[in-house]
Amino acid sequence: MSGFITIALIILVFIIIYQIGKASEYAGVIRGEEKVKAQTNRTIGWLLLAFFILGLYGIWVCHQLLKDKMLPESASVEGVNYDSMFSATMWVTGIVFFATQALLFWFAFRYQSTEKRKPYFLAHNNKLELIWTTIPAIAMAALVAVGLRNWMNITSEAPKNSQVVEIVGKQFNWLIRYPGKDGVLGKRDFRNIDDANNILGLDWKDKDNQDDIIVQNGELHLIIGRPVKLIIGSRDVIHDVGLAHFRFKMDAVPGIVTTLWFTPKYTSEQMKKMTGNPDFVYEISCDQMCGKGHYSMRGTVIVQTQAEYDTWMASQPSYYSGNNPDAKTTAPAADAKPQQKTDSVKAITMK
Amino acid sequence: MSNEIIIQGPNVAHTIEGATEHHGHEHHxxxxxxxxxxxxxxxxxxxxxxxTGIIWAIIGALFSVFFRLQLGFPDSTFPIMEKFLGEWAKGGKLSPEFYYALITMHGTILVFFVLTAGLSGTFANILIPLQIGARDMASPFMNMLSYWFFFLASVFMFISLFVETGPASGGWTTYPPLSALKEASIGSGVGMDLWLIGMALFVISSLLGGLNYITTILNMRTKGMTMTRLPLTIWALFFTAVLGVLSFPVLFSGVVLLIFDRNFGTSFYLSEIFIGGKALPHIGGSAILYQHLFWFLGHPEVYIIMLPGMGMASEILSNNSRKPIFGYFAMVISLIGITVLAFLVWAHHMFVTGMSPFLGSIFVLLTLLIAVPSAVKVFNWLTTIWRGNIRFSVGMLFALGFVSMFISGGLTGIFLGNSALDIHLHDTYFVVAHFHIVMGVSAFFGMFAGVYHWFPKMFGRFMNNTLGYIHFFVTFAGAYLIFWPMHYEGIAGMPRRYYDYSAWESFKQFQNLNAFISIVAIVVFFAQLLFVLNFFTSIWRGRKVTVQNPWGSPTLEWTTPIRPGHGNWVGEIPEVHRWAYDYKDDGNGNDFIPQTTPLRPGEEAH
Incomplete structure (x- = not known):
């Protein structure tokens, strides 16, 4: 019933607006079209000017309302460059935005039609064209230069001492594999996958797999100040590892290995203090549409100190030990005295 | 020129069928x-x-209202939605599956069916022969086929809305493997097949149309209508057609390969996939290959959507400022620049797919280069209205709005085209805001400007001005209110294509903002219905056009009768003697000189 009333109301409003429109048309004919046209033109000129001024005010209000809801400063060392490059680009585009919009609205208002005004016949001016071809070209060249420098930095080889973690997307959660104490991720093959006891398809013939740890609750544990290299994969469709706080993201594509590296700058605890939010958590969002559960494909990043990390790592059983009946004899990682600094100095390679 | 042959064709048809208005009573x-x-x-x-475009636009916009209700008010139910969507919105709550179907179809409908077919299909058809001085297209029959293939594509797309498993729901880009595997998504069933067939037919329609437009512009201009005397609308529509003809076949191949992967067991896009509890036999394909094929069309597509608006805005700004377009040649050259670059930037949609960073940096360079011709166009438009004598017709307002939106949306492209920034902004609401402003709102404004401006030529009546002004200001303000704050969400990393953000610590603070955006979106939706009402009532009830050239325009379409019949001109096609922008005193109190007026003694051609 309320739906019916709403629709009736909407239709009524439409009819009224339509009638007003029609009536103004007839009124125009009666009062003399030229006069009405001139008056309308003046009104519209003022409306445009008002629109521009209100728009500026709106931009300011919007900024006041939203500026506190933005991300805290970059949680990765590499993301700092992102932040500075972002504000540089914002300055350049912001100046152009306000200048061109102001000219647009001002010209529209200033040169609105009047009886007396004679339009100025101006067809071309090569000097002007040259100026406004060159200046944007120079500005763009500068932005490209900064952009490419940062791009080369973040896409360069990960540092030798990086922690290596594999993160694999599936509908609709993240699986995270740590290389265990040998520091090597063993081979895996999608044909070995079994949701019951081999969720990533690890090849048990490969000894490197036996100490690998798989975390299924989407928790990615990282160490503050230590670069991390993510080995990114997908089991089914394309996903994307979105790390907004670290200013990074990278697609997870089935059949292709992608990588991403960065250096966490603040622990999760530090971030809670900095943001004043006790519930603060680094989140991993899936940023590539992956099906009906896309919006719920959430992981978390826990940045810890080395000591905290080692303690956590020591409590994790190897995936092998939990999923193979004969594993007891081969000493699961959890039982082995963890040679502290789990996978630290040794150069880590991914098979 | 070669018009004589063509004149024969339709003319013969006229004498047989008695079609023109001017044969008086015979035309029945x-x-x-x-x-x-x-x-x-x-x-x-x-x-x-x-x-057809308007009908699609209403459907596509209605879809956005539905999913904006979900985004704005995730905890509420809207029983009215169940009336429209049935099972998909049980109890008035949209299901996630159908939410994804709605955003997919919203994108597909608006990008292809409205802003490609509805925009360049409409204005290329109406304006090209009228403005170049031709009786009709080079092949009127092929032209008719172009529409009917579009109609057939529409039928398939429309049917897909009603199949049991729902329409395609993998995003308008329909990336495989999601779109290739029925196990991955319910919408990747029959709905996806219908989507692919619809798109294949759409490509055929677009090619038939585009080839015709190019041929017509190159071969059928009237006597004296050199290329440099063409109005900029025609130049823009010409390059639109070139872009379409060269890039749509690539989408076609991408679509066909996807049909093969889905139905015939090939592995073009599929490799190493475990889904639905089993490992699939596919090995060696590349999901990224599809993205290359898709975006090789997908990026030029953006300009297929933008260029007609640019052309029409140029024309309308100049006409209503009573001043020639500033820098005609610069405008043409920048169109050429945009057209060429449009083919060389597709991979900027793929910076984070893991493609070679070196390749990425080349695409950064080429992408930001597009800013140069775009900036030239903006400055030329600004100079065009500078010191004009501006008449705020509704078309003019939309043309001004077009420029404003193009500036706003274009500038954010500078962020996204730079891969080192895209790595954070990619697939966030920043992207949503960027492309909705620049190729959604801006292109729509170009289209509205065109509709209001050429409505008198199309139907011999005017649209209602007051309704037009209301339509403009509500839409203009609404568009900024909707999309401006979205940039903030995107900068905060909020991902697009999410059904609900309430479980996310990082994004849930935008809930109130999302509600606000949804309310504005609904208001703007109704403002568009006002346009539709105005459009259809004006066809029959609008104020009649009483003069041949109501806008005082030098171009050729206004030399035809008020309601031209098939063949456009009665008798000879007029000869052209000057360029399309001679807004100067003609000596008789007019502030423009039609293209058909010979140069006065001593007067220099442009």
Whole structure:
């Protein structure tokens, strides 16, 4: 019933607006079209000017309302460059935005039609064209230069001492594999996958797999100040590892290995203090549409100190030990005295 | 020029069918079906594209209202939605599956069916022959086929909305493997097949149309109409057609390969996939290959959507400022620049797919280069209205709005085209805001400007001005209110294509903002219905056009009768003596000189 009333109301409003429109048309004919046209033109000129001024005010209000809801400063060392490059680009585009919009609205208002005004016949001016071809070209060249420098930095080889973690997307959660104490991720093959006891398809013939740890609750544990290299994969469709706080993201594509590296700058605890939010958590969002559960494909990043990390790592059983009946004899990682600094100095390679 | 041959064609048809208005009472003889349905008259075909586009636009916009209700009010139920969507919105709550179907179809419908077919289909058809001085298109029959293939594509797309498993729901880009595997998504079933067939037919329609537009512009200009005397609308529509003809076949191949992967067991896009509890046999394909094929069309597509608006805005700004367009040649050259670069930037949609960073940096360079011709256009538009004598017709307001939106949306492209920034902003609301402003709102404003401006030519009546002004200001303000704050969400990393953000610590603070955006979106939706009402009532009830050239425009379409019949001009096609922008005193108190007026003694050509 309320739906019916709403629709009736909407239709009524439409009819009224339509009638007003029609009536103004007839009124125009009666009062003399030229006069009405001139008056309308003046009104519209003022409306445009008002629109521009209100728009500026709106931009300011919007900024006041939203500026506190933005991300805290970059949680990765590499993301700092992102932040500075972002504000540089914002300055350049912001100046152009306000200048061109102001000219647009001002010209529209200033040169609105009047009886007396004679339009100025101006067809071309090569000097002007040259100026406004060159200046944007120079500005763009500068932005490209900064952009490419940062791009080369973040896409360069990960540092030798990086922690290596594999993160694999599936509908609709993240699986995270740590290389265990040998520091090597063993081979895996999608044909070995079994949701019951081999969720990533690890090849048990490969000894490197036996100490690998798989975390299924989407928790990615990282160490503050230590670069991390993510080995990114997908089991089914394309996903994307979105790390907004670290200013990074990278697609997870089935059949292709992608990588991403960065250096966490603040622990999760530090971030809670900095943001004043006790519930603060680094989140991993899936940023590539992956099906009906896309919006719920959430992981978390826990940045810890080395000591905290080692303690956590020591409590994790190897995936092998939990999923193979004969594993007891081969000493699961959890039982082995963890040679502290789990996978630290040794150069880590991914098979 | 070669018009003589063409003149013969339609003219012969006229004498047989007695079709033109000016044969007076005889014109009833042409049967309704041949005059309005299977018509070969470019003007009628243009109107068919326009009306079909409007119907699609209403559907596509209504979808956005539905999913904005979900985004704005995730905890509420809207029983009215169940009336429209049935099972998909049980109890008035949209299901996630159908939410994804709605955003997918919203994108597909608006990008392809409205802003490609509805925009360039309409204006290329109506304006090209009228503004170059031709009786009709090079091949009126192929032109008719172009519409009917579009109609067939529309039928398939429309049917897909009603299949049991729902329409395609993998995003308008339909990336495999999601779109290739039925196990991955319910919408990747029959709905996806219908989507692919619909798109394949759409490509055929677009090619038939585009080849015709190019041929017509190159071969059928009237005597004296050199390329440099063409109005900028025609230049823009010409390059639109070039872009379409060269890039749509690539989408076609991408679509066909996807059909193969889905139905015939090939592995073009599939490799190493475990889904639905089993490992699939596919090995060696590349999901990224599809993205390359898709975006090789997908990026030029952006300019297929933008260029007609640019052309029409140039024309309308100049006409209503009573001043020539500033820098005609610079405008043409920048169109060429945009067209060429449009083919060389597709991979900027793929910076984070893991493609070679070196390749990425080349695409950064080429992408930001597009800012140069775009900036030239903006400055030229600004200079065009500078010191004009501006008449705020509704078309003019939309043209001004077009420029404003193009600036706003274009500038954010500078962020996204730079891969080192895209790595954070990619697939966030920043992208949503960027492309909705620049190729959504801006292109729509170009289209609205065109509709209001050329409505008198299409139907011999005016649209209602007051309704037009209301439509403009509500839409203009609404568009900024919707999309401006979205940039903030995107900068905060909020991902697009999410059904609900309430479980996310990082994004849930935008809930109130999302509600606000949804409310504005609904208001703007109703403002568009006002336009639709104005459009259709004005066809029959609008104020009649009483003068041949109501806008005082030098271009050729206004030398035809108020309601031109098939063949456009009665008698000879006029000869052209000057360029399309001679807004100067003609010595008789007019502030423009039509293209058909010979140069006065001692007067220099432009």
């Amino acid at each position: 003889e042409q049967h309704f079906i041949w005059k309005y349905i299977f018509s070969q008259d470019h003007k009628v075909i243009g109107k068919q594209f326009l009306v």
